[in-house]
Amino acid sequence: MRNTIALSAVIAVAAALVAGPASAHHSRAMFDSSKQLTLIGTVKEFQWTNPHCWIQVLVPDPDHPDAAPVEWGVEMGAPVELMRKGWKPGSLNPGDKITIVLNPLRDGQHGGLVVAVTGPDGKVIGRSAEPATK
Amino acid sequence: MIANLIARNSLRPAACAIVIALLAGSLCPAGAQTSSKERLKAFAKLPDWTGIWELDAFVGQANGQQFSAEGQRKLKAYAAAGRPSFTPEYQAKYEAIRKKVADAVAADPAHPPVTHDPLCDAPPFPATASPGMFEWLITPEETVFVSTVGAVRHIYTDGRSHPPKDELWPTLMGDSVGHWEGDTLVVDTVSMKPRIYMGELSGFYMPMSDKLHHTERIRMVNHDEMQIESTTEDPVALTKPIHVTITYARVTDFNRMVEETDCEENERDPAVNGRFSTVTH
Numbered sequence: 001m002r003n004t005i006a007l008s009a010v011i012a013v014a015a016a017l018v019a020g021p022a023s024a025h026h027s028r029a030m031f032d033s034s035k036q037l038t039l040i041g042t043v044k045e046f047q048w049t050n051p052h053c054w055i056q057v058l059v060p061d062p063d064h065p066d067a068a069p070v071e072w073g074v075e076m077g078a079p080v081e082l083m084r085k086g087w088k089p090g091s092l093n094p095g096d097k098i099t100i101v102l103n104p105l106r107d108g109q110h111g112g113l114v115v116a117v118t119g120p121d122g123k124v125i126g127r128s129a130e131p132a133t134k
Numbered sequence: 135m136i137a138n139l140i141a142r143n144s145l146r147p148a149a150c151a152i153v154i155a156l157l158a159g160s161l162c163p164a165g166a167q168t169s170s171k172e173r174l175k176a177f178a179k180l181p182d183w184t185g186i187w188e189l190d191a192f193v194g195q196a197n198g199q200q201f202s203a204e205g206q207r208k209l210k211a212y213a214a215a216g217r218p219s220f221t222p223e224y225q226a227k228y229e230a231i232r233k234k235v236a237d238a239v240a241a242d243p244a245h246p247p248v249t250h251d252p253l254c255d256a257p258p259f260p261a262t263a264s265p266g267m268f269e270w271l272i273t274p275e276e277t278v279f280v281s282t283v284g285a286v287r288h289i290y291t292d293g294r295s296h297p298p299k300d301e302l303w304p305t306l307m308g309d310s311v312g313h314w315e316g317d318t319l320v321v322d323t324v325s326m327k328p329r330i331y332m333g334e335l336s337g338f339y340m341p342m343s344d345k346l347h348h349t350e351r352i353r354m355v356n357h358d359e360m361q362i363e364s365t366t367e368d369p370v371a372l373t374k375p376i377h378v379t380i381t382y383a384r385v386t387d388f389n390r391m392v393e394e395t396d397c398e399e400n401e402r403d404p405a406v407n408g409r410f411s412t413v414t415h
Contacts, residue, residue, distance in 0.1 A: 073415060
């Protein structure tokens with residue numbers, strides 16, 4: 001991943017998520033589900049929209065504090081699905097300092113599929129994947 | 135004018151009865167002649183499927199994207215149970231399509247080919263395993279399936295048969311008629327688009343013949359679970375019917391239906407040259 005290696009804030013973690021055929025708006029093959037990156041940055045915009053919500057986040061490079069931060073686009077689920085998991089349209093606001101764990105895009109662009117988001121208060125927003133109850 | 139009156143009051147038995155008395159004719163729509171009391175009795179015999187439901191594999195999903203481990207296991211089990219056994223002619227077709235999709239995926243793994251867009255395209259029949267949630271609206275005359283991803287099915291239970299062949303053409307949900315066996319809705323569907331969805335690689339459709347025929351037995355197993363036992367037959371394309379029983383879970387963390395398929399609102403995964411791309415800014 002171009003650029004992401006340079007970000008010391010990025011941590012790669014092996015993951016093994018199976019892309020289900022019956023969910024999501026498109027194939028998830030564009031995301032590398034074997035990797036998880038952690039971004040620490042500032043919310044530029046939270047797009048509560050169909051078919052998917054997006055977080056635009058500005059991520060500074062700790063090694064180059066004077067450089068302009070890099071903007072990442074992080075894809076999420078549809079609004080109604082997010083709301084079911086504890087998110088709300090106002091869960092994030094511009095300027096919020098957040099930490100995002102994501103599966104990165106394979107093509108090297110600054111984007112990915114959200115895994116978990118920690119808000120300004122240090123708490124994870126919404127509920128994470130949990131074993132089915134049935 | 136009388137015809138307009140009848141049309142506007144077609145669901146009002148009392149109004150219809152007056153017209154009947156005046157005309158002693160047969161202008162009232164079938165079923166509208168039942169008295170309110172009789173119709174209420176018919177309602178009372180129907181099961182209560184009130185609530186919102188989803189495929190059980192979706193339970194425990196996070197952020198609208200990540201499946202739980204149990205959800206992944208269930209999806210794999212359903213895929214295995216629903217594995218079609220094609221006749222030689224259709225096996226050859228399947229292998230050719232699969233190879234084409236596999237080659238396209240291998241050529242550019244970062245940008246999957248757009249063979250089907252599960253959310254922005256209309257959900258394929260029977261739509262119950264599509265993303266999103268769904269409701270059943272049950273009346274004596276028909277049962278309606280409505281989902282948050284834009285699928286609507288009408289299952290007529292007023293005793294009618296399928297229309298004659300020269301009045302049928304392939305549609306997304308086909309033509310469904312049903313009847314109640316106790317609390318089980320038995321559904322027969324014909325005339326859906328001749329294809330089945332294959333959830334492998336990036337997902338694609340496999341064509342079937344015009345003999346494609348689908349039956350379902352739909353029931354509530356307990357307060358929190360529904361089951362659909364489905365049988366897909368096609369003597370031209372399949373060596374044996376596909377039998378699969380799928381469980382649906384009552385949605386307990388949300389109580390309203392909100393559509394999620396307005397893909398034009400903020401489409402950031404557009405198809406470019408037949409492949410999914412991502413707009414990161």
